[in-house]
Amino acid sequence: MTNPTQPNPIRSILAWGVHLFTASGAIWGLLAILAIFENDYRMMILWMILAVLVDGFDGMLARWADVKKYADGIDGALLDNILDYLNYVLVPVIFIIKADVLPESTRLFMACLILITSAYQFTQTDAKTDDHHFKGFPSYWNVVALYMLIMNLPQWLNFAFLLFFNIMVFVPIKYIYPSRNSYMRTLTLVLTYLWGAIGIWALIQYPNHPTWVAWVTLVYVAYYIVLSFMPKNKTTM
Secondary structure, three states, X not given: OOOOOOOOHHHHHHHHHHHHHHHOHHHHHHHHHHHHHOOOXXXXXXXXXXXXXXXXXXXXXXXXXXXXXXXXXXXXXXXXXXXXXXXHHHHHHHHHXXXXXXXXXXXXXXXXXXXXXXXXXXXXXXXEOOOOEEEXXXXXXXXXXXXXXXXXXXXXXXXXXXXXXXXXXXXXOEEEOOOOOOOOHHHHHHHHHHHHHHHHHHHOOOOOOOHHHHHHHHHHHHHHHHHHHOOOOOOOO
């Protein structure tokens, strides 16, 4: 019989497996960086998508496997933040420097600015609030970078958008955490998964992606912004 005072070995293996799954995000980030240096933006997109999928599912798996109980030797939140900074900040910053999406004279400045403001955003004690929101612009630089790549907007307009988002890091607006928000939850999850599915479908076709898809997916972006600006005492739905 299993000693009730000892951790269940199967549960421990599963919990440590979830941490390993999360840690694999470092590999996908590295491969995305290598693809950028090879100017292979199609492969960069694929590795970035894989990193986002890992980040999207690891929290759910961690709660299911109860990693805080069965793999308590690892700080899962710290591991997640390290990998988020890699994949949501460093990878897109390298893309911004290497790709032709900003005026050349501004690329290093913007890259350094994003690194600094994101370091601030990640290390706030309430960067993720108790009611499951992000305080300030939540460093979605990988999403911004992909939009810049596929929408092919003027370089100075891209620069203006990036500058605006950097400023918004310091504005204490509470942005929703789509998988954990407690109001309009069902609609938000449906739209989030739909946005993700349509976006992935289009991105994997790069550079032959349908040009209208990016504009359609901006409907979800608008919804996300409106919902984030709504009062946070809404009834759970």
